[in-house]
Amino acid sequence: MALLEIEHLTKEFDGVTALQDVSLEVREGEILGVIGPNGAGKTTLFNCITGIFTPDRGTIRYRGEPIQRRRPHEIARRGIARTFQIVRPFPTLSLTDNVLVAYGHRYYPRLRASATASRTQASLQACRGLLDRVGMPAGHQRAAGALPLGLKKRLEIARALALNPSLLLLDEPSGGLRHEESQELLELIRRLNQEGITIVLIEHNMPIVMGVCRRLVVLDHGIQIAEGDPAAIQRKES
């Protein structure tokens, strides 16, 4: 069964079409690659799924429920987490606090619960566990803004995992990274997927895409021009 179904999704900005009539589905347990040139609408797609933008037309269903009119926090609480193309950890907060912010999603919905202490032994331990899980080296009290890019990207993944997501949207995780760093990230993505998280991956790095995705969607100028298995798409592209 499809975890996420997108039908006829259209989004315009000041008359410029960013996404036009895009329909696709994300299947439970898969790693779906979204590729295409710059400005193809890939990040807009993520922004529509996560509620940062409201689509002009079309529906997005998550586990059968339409979510295209939901606000970002409602979507996050349903188990859809993301990272950002241009990394945006909370710069002056420590690494632990960055993860803790997302870990708090179970407390925010009720005022009473959100007024309780946040840095309990249990929650701190959970956050440290998540930082370890993404391979973050020691020094969790540092401010996130001072981290090198590769670690910022890991931190964003740890933060996303704190939402305990079923669906993880990764926006160019390897962008700006050195080869070894990308390889490590590739391993991490595989491992998360094996642990049961469905992943949608926007990626420019074709070896990574070919390495982890079993299915691809190709966008160009907001239009979905191909969908299928990577080998077939590569043949068609060349």
Next chain:
Amino acid sequence: MLSGYVVTVLITIGIYVILALSLNMITGYAGQISLGHAAFMGIGAYTSALLYTRAEFSFWPAFLVAGLVAGAVGAVLAIPCLRVREDFLAITTMGINFVVEATFLYVPFFGAGMGIGGINPPSLFGSEISKPGFLLLVIGVIAAVITVDRWLARSWIGLAWAAIREDEAAAGTMGIDVVRFKVLAFTLGSAGAGLAGSLYAHFLTFIMPVNFGFGQSIVILSMVVFGGIGTLRGPIVGAILLGALPEFSRPAMEYRTLLYGILLLLLMRYQPDGILGERSLLVRGWHALRQQAAPMKN
């Protein structure tokens, strides 16, 4: 013993500490610039004054109701503020301040230009409390505000505010209902200002619209920024120093306001984090000293 004059000055400073701490919740913790904090102080002062002079409330219930009313109005006025961000928010809150002041000034119910007089200091066990007693009351309220402040900072609320301050869109995707937590910040901060306003009214015994104008908002905001925005110590120290400044600059009365303006300007230019902010010279120096001292312990 402290002279009556010194007590008067200390009470004024104490009220500013409450105002600075409450503004710090909105602007320092949740990151929402407010240029209209004095409006909520005014709403608290007028609520308390009207209840006391027209509805025969005694000080204590009037004081609490002033906090509640200011908080409620803060929550309602937060709604227009949610539609706008950053600079638009700053100007919107400034506009709210002008409109609230104009309402006090032009609506006869609020005493118009004459303001409201005949507000007595609080009574306890049938007799009016003395000035030192009032000072103790103010200190008690400050202690309560600090307690709430620390509790918020340790809670998920404080964390959600920090996330919104740093990156609103990212905070939303972390499951934080941005609207709700912003409204909460405006509500709590405004309630604090309302309590301070009530104290102010019963201390001065008469109030005028101009006490709660935009200039007053700037004074409060300057205190927060001067001390170090987003910290607990900053607004307290800022309120004490800038609150005491008029007393110390008495010999230079003629140039007092000029010096105040230049002080703000120079501080922002050379210590933009305030004198006790995380990146200020003093705090960095302190951390450096402690690090130097640390190896000696081992």
Next chain:
Amino acid sequence: MIWQQIANGIATGAVYALTTLGLTMVYGVLRVLHVAHAGVYALGAYVGLWAFRFTGNFWIGLVVAMAACALAGVLIERFLYAPLLHLPRIIPLIASIGLFIAMEEAFRIVAGPYALAYDAEVRFGSLALGPLRLTGPQTLILTVTLVLLGLLWLLLSRSKVGLAMRATAMDAEITSSFGVNTRAIIALNFLIGSAMAGAAGALIGVYDNQVWPTMGSVPAYKCLAIVVLGGLGNIPGSVLASFLIGLAETLLIGIVAIPFPRDALAFVAMILVLMFRPYGLLGRA
């Protein structure tokens, strides 16, 4: 009666337009809420008055005022805002408020706390457009405003410098990568904007026949409301909003006589408009 109020409204709107123009130009390139702009406006009135007393000629006073304010604007940009631009927005804002307070106090200390008369006899014909009659001073204000607006429009739309200014307002980083000296363009924005504020100060000084230290207090904040109403950084938007507020103030207060302070009206209008258009009348996200 109503036509006379409209004439007053147009004159008021023209002064707002001159003052807010500089504010919006500064915001366009630096994203700074330049409260001290109203200090520059008051400086224009004082310098204009001083130069008029010295020379006996209003026009020389106006030009000297504009030149002095242009210089003040460039200095403010160079020494106050430029080092603060990478910091949170509240920092330059507080610095600007500090400067504004200091300027008002400096005027009081130097020129005294009382209003000074600015009785320049400007022989300027009155203007009649059907039932609408503008007095001599009103015609003067409107003419100077329209001439300056026209010059600015020509500069922005017809010259290379204007193109660079518009590009810098859109995205300074990209513009500088095309080899444009954006620092100079920013300074030019301050220069022109401040000169216009100086002209507005001198004109209002003559119109009201008085110059006083805190004459910038109300414009300082009201002009921010007008700029936001028009759409921060949007030049046609702020001209439009200036005339709308100028007319609304004189008509609503003068004719309908609603018991509301005229200076709060701009803020009410602004808040109402922001509810429906969060980026102002002509502003964009």
